[in-house]
Amino acid sequence: MAISAEALQTTSFTGVEFAKQMPNARLILSDEPQMESPEHYEQLALLTTSLSWIWRDRQGFFIGANLSIYYDRNELLRRKFCGPDFFLVKDVEQAKRNSWVIWEEGGRYPDLIIEILSNSTAKTDRIDKKALYQNIFRTPEYFWFHPYTLEFVGFSLTSNHVYQTIPEHKGMKWSNVLQMYLGIHANKLRFYAPDGSLIPTPAESAQIEHERAEREYQRAEVLAAKLQALGIDPTTI
Template sequence: MAEFSVPLMPTDQPEMPSGELWSDEPPLESDLHRDHINRLLRLLKWHWRDRTDYYASGNLTIYYNPKQLKSRDFRGPDFFVVLGAENRSRNSWVVWEERDQYPHVIIELLSESTATVDRGLKKQLYQDLFQTPHYFWFDPYTLELAGFELVQGQYQALSPNDQGHLWCESLGLFVGIEDRSLWFFTAAGDRVLLPEEAAAQQAQAAAQRAETERQRADRAEAQRAEAEAQVAQLLAQLQQQQQGEQGFEHP
């Protein structure tokens, strides 16, 4: 297993945290990177709005070695999901305080300054130490998308489907590109909606139902009016016939 942190010198004393550690992440590379992270978080949280058994975050430090806090060679992933975790707010993810749980899914957004590390050292770290079942990287500028699944301790590249999407078994969703952005897609191929998109879709569906009901009511009213007109016509004909018969009997 590759070593990814610098050991403390024998004279150093391990710095154990006195409380919850704060994230120590550098600023994001660009607005585009931040927008992608926020979108992925909003998509998953809305899609899993009825679930409480996971934790998802982005650009948040993962502390994984309580004896080597001084040597944080690897910062937090751009986006990660831990399954079977308490869904609550955190300042960081501290592995030894979270039942030694590591992320089940990690997505890194490539940039000129991070691409080499994301494709190399971080991939090795997530495979060997984190043992993260699914790892993806995406370049928001070149649209390079790659995904890997941990098989017997080694990452195997995921094969895209006909739409170019990569299946993530941990999420039960596809990861794919639409309109130059990274999205989640259901097993049926439908793009996961943002909350405002879902609200707009629901409002449109409600409006369509209301319009359908209005048209049904209009048709029912038209049929009622037509039936009443036919009845009135028949009554008029009957009355006219009766008057004719009376006139014939009494000249």
């Protein structure tokens, strides 16, 4: 049975004692608030569905979307956790999770985090969370994007464990973790191939395939009409 974060406060155990009593701390549910606007939902859905589609033939990664990360079992009862809007962990078991519990995942922290800024969270995302991801999580790459102002900033962790700004290349920022670019297209944060071309979403890919099939059908119809005009039955060819 999954356990809510509120239920943790009713026990007399310490955080460590409580964690030891649990057969699997992954049963702790995520405790993240709802996102603030339809634009935030759309952006988050776009990132998660797009990366899942791009990596559909890969195994061993986990994408978290508005999911709590529990990173300090000593402070478990005090609900010390953080919930990035979007995070990626590579080279892990590809399974569903109620939350990401660091000590249940072999100490694995996210390899990449993206925060979708809002007026109420921007200061926290720019200062407090940046410090957390740099100093505690040691997350190799951290990006933030504001869906209204289109502010887009990225950081990579240096060998000295300090974030440095990722430079722009033709309006995009390279991600070593993804081996892709991130950039803005039609006011949305999107994934770009190493050659700089926009990577289609699943819906866009389906539309491209539909249009290709339609062109092939029309060419076949034109060819069949020409053959019939010559007195040739196209079905015999």
